[in-house]
Structure formats: structure tokens, C-alpha cells
Amino acid sequence: MKTPKDDRPSAHAPRSNRERTEATRHALLEAARGLFVEKGYGDTSTPEVSVAAGTTRGALYHHFIDKRDLFRQVLQRESQAVREDILAATPPDLSPRAALILGAQAYLRAMTMPGRTRLLLIDGPAVLGLSDAIAIDDAHAGDTLHEGLAAALGERADVDIASLATLLSAAFDRAALEIDAGADAQRVGEAMVWLVERVLAEGGKRTKTK
Template sequence: MARSNRERTEATRQALLDAARVLFVSRGYGETSTPDVCAAGGITRGALYHHFADKRDLFRHVLAEEAAAVAAEIEAAAPEGLEGAEALIAGAQAYLDAMTVPGRTRLLLIEGPAVLGWREALALDEAHAARTLRDGLDAAGVGRHGGVAGALAPLLSAAFDRAALEIEAGADAARVRGAVLWLLRQVLGQGPGPD
């Protein structure tokens, strides 16, 4: 069966994104050129510039795919109907699991802010994982009085990001995960003090 123009266009775009992701992870943004991406994807430079304005735009789309994948994993782990606190804890664990995909931490937490700038990287996070965290805090009833959840969400997000970086750097993953869960239980008013 012949593929439609739309299917071919999407296949070309995805081949570029996939090739770019591999190169951005293995070489970094600065050491990856658009000719490298085209060669790796078997796509012409004209096709690349048909889909993306430049290398930075391509990088932005790679990051958007990564951020959407993280949010999807969080949402799958914390489906509708799950009690708020349970959903928040399941979502936190899913975030840490999602960040163990090779290269993801580097892309989203190191290269992303460096290449796109803090504001754009933050906006990308806000549209994906940070949104799921804020929704989880709301569902768990955290800070309903006094607007604490709005201020707490970015602080917890930073803690989760740091945990992902620690795990990526070789820290004891079980210990880091345990610390994140302890922190969440404190926020939820469910846990004892630290050991």
C-alpha cells in the first residue's frame, strides 16, 4: 500500500528528530551539526529546513518530544480516579523512572536550559512534567488554603530534577528515590521525621 504525502512527510520529520536525538545525546548540542543530522537520518538538508527553521528549532522539538514522553509516563502511572496522594507519589516515581531513559536527563536538565535559555526550558517543563506535578498537588489537596501549592510546585520540581541528576551521576538510586518519597510524604502530612 502506497503511503500518502502526509505519511511520508511525517516519516521524514520523525527520522530527523530521531537522528538528532541520538547525536545530541552522544555529542551534545554544540558538537552536532545539521549536516551530521541529515547524514545520520538519511535526509537532505533541504528536507531538514523544510521541517525546522534551524538547529535550535530542531533541538527544541527533540526536547518537546522528550518532555511529552515524561508527562505521558507520569499520567499513565497516576490515572484518573487514583486518590490524590497516591497519584502524587506514583507520579513522582514515574518521573524518576522516565528520567532514566538514556540521554533524557542530559537533554532536558542540562543541554535544554543551556541552549534554549532558562525561560524557554521552564516553559517547556511547565507544559509537561511541571503541569502534572501542579495537578497532583491540587488533587492531593496540598495548599488549598493560602495558595501554597503554586509556590510549592516549582520547589518540588527542582528537587525531583536534582534527584534525577543525582541518579544519572551514579548516586544510589534507591536512596535518592527514598528521599524523594520521604519529602513528598512530609508535604502530604503522611510521614515520620527523617531517620
């Protein structure tokens, strides 16, 4: 009697070309991240990355234009990870105020990942330039902040939301740098929550000019 054929892939089935390609890319990004954090961008060479990833320089240049492109992709992946942590901490059923506060706390937690502050806030602007580093942030974590402020303040806002998000983002980055340098994470986090609450309280008030 025949048994039904099991169409599930075997644990030992060979990987597809796409799977091998993704595995190689992942290994290169992981190896590059480790070396960029340990040695810095300037002291890391592409041959070192290839060796650490267990692949060839040809494979590296198949996936990335050059070392700068590799570094950019590492930063984009780090920034995306921060965004995902913020989104995970702020489900859609939260009030805008609660989402901003929990998102602020999630951002600071996410930035404590070893090496992340150096990559995103120190080496990123130095290697790619400030405008490119800001663009990467705006596409990920910065986007969640802008959306959160717009939802919380809405039409009552008497301030340009984009400008406010830019300034508040700078405060968050400084807080992450302070924590990375050894400041008390709880105290810094509490100060940032206080700042967010003041922004929400004052953001909808019409200011008077002389």
C-alpha cells in the same frame, strides 16, 4: 462469482504525502536526539543530522527553522514522553496522595532513559535559556505536578500551589541528576517519596508568623 472487495490498505500500498512527511520528521528527530546525546548540541551539525536521518538538508529546513528549533522540538518530545509515563502510572481512580507518590516514582524512572537527563536538565537550559527550558517542563511533566498538588491539598492549602510546585519540581530535577551521576536510585527515590509525603502533611497546616 465475485469476492467482496477488501478496502483495507495493502501492506505494499504507497504511503500518503502526510505519512511520508511524518516519517521524515520522525527520522530527523530520532537522528538529532542520538547526535545531541552523543556529541552535544554545539558539536552536532545539521548536515550530520540529515545524513543520519537518511534525508537532505532541504528536508530538515522544511520541518525546522534551524538547529536550535530542531533541538527545541527534541526537548518537547522528550518532555512529552515523561508526561505520558507519569499519566500512565497514575490512573484517574487513584487518590490524590497515591497519584503524587506514584507520579514521583514514574518521573524518576522516566528520567533514567539514556540521554534524557542531559537533554532536559543540562543542555536544555544552556542552549534555550532557563526560562524556555522551564516553560517546556511546565507544559508537560511540571503540569502534572501542579495538578497533583492542587488535587491533594485543595482549599486547605496554606501555601501558594504554583510556588510549591516550582520548588518541588526543582527537587525532582536534582534527584534525577543525582541518579544520572551514579547515586543509588532506590535511596533517592525513597527520599523523594518522603519529601512528597511531608509536603502533603504540612501543606495544609496554617503557619504562624511573628
